[in-house]
Amino acid sequence: xxxxxxxxxxxxxALVASPDGDRVIDLSGVAESVVRILxxxxxxxxxxxxxxxxxxxxxxxxxxxxxxPPVTPGTIFAIGYNYRGHTAADPDAVVADPAHPDxxxxxxxxxxxxxxxxxxxxxxxxxxxxxxxxxxxxxxxRDIDPADALGHVxxxxxxxxxxxxDWQNRTSQWTLGKNFDGFAxxxxxxxxxxxISNPADLVVEVERDGEITxxxxxxxxxxxxxELIAYLSQAVxxxxxxxxxxxxxxxxxxxxxxxxxxxxxxxxxxxxxxxxELTTRFVDPHKTPAP
Amino acid sequence: xxxxxxxxxxxxxALVASPDGDRVIDLSGVAESVVRILxxxxxxxxxxxxxxxxxxxxxxxxxxxxxxPPVTPGTIFAIGYNYRGHTAADPDAVVADPAHPDxxxxxxxxxxxxxxxxxxxxxxxxxxxxxxxxxxxxxxxRDIDPADALGHVxxxxxxxxxxxxDWQNRTSQWTLGKNFDGFAxxxxxxxxxxxISNPADLVVEVERDGEITxxxxxxxxxxxxxELIAYLSQAVxxxxxxxxxxxxxxxxxxxxxxxxxxxxxxxxxxxxxxxxELTTRFVDPHKTPAP
Numbered sequence: 084x085x086x087x088x089x090x091x092x093x094x095x096x097a098l099v100a101s102p103d104g105d106r107v108i109d110l111s112g113v114a115e116s117v118v119r120i121l122x123x124x125x126x127x128x129x130x131x132x133x134x135x136x137x138x139x140x141x142x143x144x145x146x147x148x149x150x151x152p153p154v155t156p157g158t159i160f161a162i163g164y165n166y167r168g169h170t171a172a173d174p175d176a177v178v179a180d181p182a183h184p185d186x187x188x189x190x191x192x193x194x195x196x197x198x199x200x201x202x203x204x205x206x207x208x209x210x211x212x213x214x215x216x217x218x219x220x221x222x223x224x225r226d227i228d229p230a231d232a233l234g235h236v237x238x239x240x241x242x243x244x245x246x247x248x249d250w251q252n253r254t255s256q257w258t259l260g261k262n263f264d265g266f267a268x269x270x271x272x273x274x275x276x277x278x279i280s281n282p283a284d285l286v287v288e289v290e291r292d293g294e295i296t297x298x299x300x301x302x303x304x305x306x307x308x309x310e311l312i313a314y315l316s317q318a319v320x321x322x323x324x325x326x327x328x329x330x331x332x333x334x335x336x337x338x339x340x341x342x343x344x345x346x347x348x349x350x351x352x353x354x355x356x357x358x359x360e361l362t363t364r365f366v367d368p369h370k371t372p373a374p
Numbered sequence: 375x376x377x378x379x380x381x382x383x384x385x386x387x388a389l390v391a392s393p394d395g396d397r398v399i400d401l402s403g404v405a406e407s408v409v410r411i412l413x414x415x416x417x418x419x420x421x422x423x424x425x426x427x428x429x430x431x432x433x434x435x436x437x438x439x440x441x442x443p444p445v446t447p448g449t450i451f452a453i454g455y456n457y458r459g460h461t462a463a464d465p466d467a468v469v470a471d472p473a474h475p476d477x478x479x480x481x482x483x484x485x486x487x488x489x490x491x492x493x494x495x496x497x498x499x500x501x502x503x504x505x506x507x508x509x510x511x512x513x514x515x516r517d518i519d520p521a522d523a524l525g526h527v528x529x530x531x532x533x534x535x536x537x538x539x540d541w542q543n544r545t546s547q548w549t550l551g552k553n554f555d556g557f558a559x560x561x562x563x564x565x566x567x568x569x570i571s572n573p574a575d576l577v578v579e580v581e582r583d584g585e586i587t588x589x590x591x592x593x594x595x596x597x598x599x600x601e602l603i604a605y606l607s608q609a610v611x612x613x614x615x616x617x618x619x620x621x622x623x624x625x626x627x628x629x630x631x632x633x634x635x636x637x638x639x640x641x642x643x644x645x646x647x648x649x650x651e652l653t654t655r656f657v658d659p660h661k662t663p664a665p
Contacts, residue, residue, distance in 0.1 A: 157482045163547065185545040188479040191448045192610045206608050225555070250609065254476040256454065256547060259609045264516070317497050318541065318550045319483045 084130060085272035085359065086110075086117045086238065090149040090196060095120060097130065098272055099139050106142035108134055117154050117273060121221040121237025122323035127275070151196040152269040153240055154219055156326040159189035159267060160315055161215075161244055163257075165330025167303045184306045184314055187257050189244070189267040189328065197271035200364040203345060204263045207247035210345045210365070213331035214289035214297055214353035217242040218308055219273050220327070225320040232312035233282065235321065238273035241353045241361040242328040248344075268363045269326070279357050282308055287332050290352045294341075299332030306330075375421060376563035376650065377401075377408045377529065381440040381487060386411060388421065389563055390430050397433035399425055408564060409445050409615040412512040412528025418566070442487040443560040444531055445510055447617040450480035450558060451606055452506075452535055454548075456621025458594045475597045475605055478548050480535070480558040480619065488562035491655040494636060495554045498538035501636045501656070504622035505580035505588055505644035508533040509599055510564050511618070516611040523603035524573065526612065529564035532644045532652040533619040539635075559654045560617070570648050573599055578623050581643045585632075590623030597621075 085098040087107070094111040113133055114126040121127070163185035164178070195201065203210055221237020244261065245268070251260025279285070282301065289297035301307070306314065311327055321327075334342065345351070347367035354360045376389040378398070385402040404424055405417040412418070454476035455469070486492065494501055512528020535552065536559070542551025570576070573592065580588035592598070597605065602618055612618075625633065636642070638658035645651045 160481075160549070163545075181545070183544050185547050186549040187547045188481060188549055190451075190479060190610065192613070204609070247609075253474050254454075254472070256476050256478045258451070258477040258479055259606070263609045264611050315550070318495070318538075318554045319481065320555050322483070 084127075084134065084275045084278070086120055086130075086153060086275070087270070087272045088117055088151040088153050088196070090151040090198070093151055097134055098145060099134060099137065099142060101139035101142075103144070105145040106139045107145055107148050108137050108142055118237075118324035121219060121273065121275070149196070149198045150271050152194050153271070153273040154324045154326070155194070156324050157322050159194070159242075159326040159328060161187050161189050161261070161328040162306070162311060162330040163187065165305050166299055166332040167305060168299065168333035180305050184311055186315065187261060189242075190262045192264050193262045193267035195265050195268045197268065197361055199265070199268070200366045201245060201265040201268060203347065203365055203367045204247065205369065207249055207263070208344065209248040211246050211248055212289070212291070212345060212351040212363070213244035213246060214287055214351070215242045215244050215328045215331050216285060216287060216301065216355060216358065217269065217326050217328040218312070220321045220323055220325040223320060223322050225316050227313050227316040227321070229309045229313040232309035233276070235312055236276055236308070237323065238275045239279055239282070239358050240270055240273045241355060241358060242326070243268045243351060243353060243361060243363050244328055244331060245363075268361060270361055272359055274358050285355050285357070288354045290354065291338070292349055294338065296334050296338030297332050298335065303332070304330070375418075375425065375566045375569070377411055377421075377444060377566070378561070378563045379408055379442040379444050379487070381442040381489070384442055388425055389436060390425060390428065390433060392430035392433075394435070396436040397430045398436055398439050399428050399433055409528075412510060412564065412566070413614040440487070440489045441562050443485050444562070444564040445615045445617070446485070447615050448613050450485070450533075450617040450619060452478050452480050452552070452619040453597070453602060453621040454478065456596050457590055457623040458596060459590065459624035471596050475602055477606065478552060480533075481553045483555050484553045484558035486556050486559045488559065488652055490556070490559070491657045492536060492556040492559060494638065494656055494658045495538065496660065498540055498554070499635065500539040502537050502539055503580070503582070503636060503642040503654070504535035504537060505578055505642070506533045506535050506619045506622050507576060507578060507592065507646060507649065508560065508617050508619040509603070511612045511614055511616040514611060514613050516607050518604050518607040518612070520600045520604040523600035524567070526603055527567055527599070528614065529566045530570055530573070530649050531561055531564045532646060532649060533617070534559045534642060534644060534652060534654050535619055535622060536654075559652060561652055563650055565649050576646050576648070579645045581645065582629070583640055585629065587625050587629030588623050589626065594623070595621070
């Protein structure tokens with residue numbers, strides 16, 4: 084299932100493939116939220132039955148609805164450097180693997196759905212994007228064994244870890260640079276694990292204004308998904324709906340050479356086969372007209 | 375008003391002074407939450423009227439109820455080094471004022487009410503306390519002028535920024551060290567600003583097992599309350615119920631000399647005249663019996 088939340092009424096729904104593109108089935112008769120469907124086997128069964136019984140041709144098109152974030156997380160955990168490879172500061176550097184995941188938080192004010200543009204803040208001169216796979220917890224847990232960890236994943240989605248680099252680097256903690264309003268676009272859908280054949284080899288591709296700037300597999304993760312879940316759960320009781328954004332792959336050398344801060348009218352697409360595409364438009368309200 | 379939330383039913387209530395100690399008036403007939411009372415003048419007026427009309431002798435004693443956190447914040451922002459003075463690492467050091475507040479987040483799993491003990495995690499050898507004044511936002515705002523900032527404060531409370539120092543220091547970001555389950559006791563009450571005569575000279579006192587280990591005035595803050603609010607609001611739309619924990623004063627030199635990690639049976643009290651007292655007991659479930 085590809086579960087979404089409709090902005091109108093914050094109703095749970097799902098995407099259904101049809102010959103003329105994705106269509107939308109309302110699941111508010113089945114459960115009160117996507118989180119409930121992720122964490123409750125009987126709610127999930129009822130959602131699957133509703134999807135199977137529907138005639139796609141009678142459903143509204145994806146383009147006719149507006150998406151909220153697929154879940155409203157209690158906490159969004161995010162991970163610093165977690166893909167092996169060069170760094171922006173030094174494309175030739177060989178960076179030793181860190182001993183532990185470096186964890187930060189994306190706050191509630193930053194969360195946005197897939198259909199909302201991100202406003203570039205006046206206060207920053209250097210806003211950047213980071214395309215990431217985000218895990219949505221389905222089943223609560225503490226002190227989770229790595230061997231059991233993927234069983235706590237309710238689904239997979241995408242998160243753009245938008246970052247104001249100047250603010251991120253002015254203090255020891257990255258919090259504000261990572262958390263201007265709108266800096267956590269999430270979605271479009273949470274895809275249930277049965278649709279993901281191999282989480283250990285998903286290619287994260289990012290396209291900025293027509294140029295591929297990132298293309299790297301989760302096979303190069305320093306801390307794979309199961310290890311992140313197990314590690315976080317040593318400190319935190321993970322709750323249904325909590326999100327773990329798993330880190331950003333390195334930008335391609337070609338993209339580093341031409342990198343510039345995000346500007347009015349830019350669009351960034353994160354794409355992972357099986358999970359979907361999250362396109363975020365960036366706007367500067369002080370520059371009109373919009374492109 | 376000293377507003378509390380009762381764990382039973384998460385009902386809003388208030389503390390009322392009486393000759394035999396504080397008593398508790400249920401305000402669930404007035405508003406659905408403490409946050410509503412903080413942010414809505416008519417709800418606040420109704421709460422005041424209910425308190426004035428009550429006969430304290432008919433109300434239950436504070437000791438007869440169990441407190442939840444007074445508010446359930448969307449986000450708890452916390453501030454690194456923000457009181458001038460020596461540091462634990464070097465009692466004689468003169469530390470230059472930082473250019474900007476260093477902001478981190480206390481996550482939802484860490485939040486606890488005043489009546490809940492904190493479980494010392496097996497995973498850490500070095501759990502410490504930090505007594506802080508916490509601001510609770512009453513009125514939403516973005517890009518708040520420092521001159522208007524205190525007008526956005528719905529009330530004042532206390533937060534123990536419990537920290538696992540070994541985990542805090544193993545990565546660049548402090549997140550997990552600050553956010554084991556239970557590491558953010560908050561309360562007991564949110565005290566409305568009319569009861570605080572001078573926020574710029576409140577003495578934060580911390581007592582650990584009978585010894586005063588902290589005693590320092592907010593007059594020594596590097597970034598006073600209004601500046602913290604204004605700075606955060608350059609990035610974040612602050613929402614009613616959001617909490618800003620304003621940083622921890624330095625431990626007294628005498629306390630540094632005898633400092634040891636928190637252990638089973640320890641109790642830490644944060645005390646600020648006008649705001650109240652927050653006592654947190656620390657327990658290690660692997661050591662029995664409880665003291």
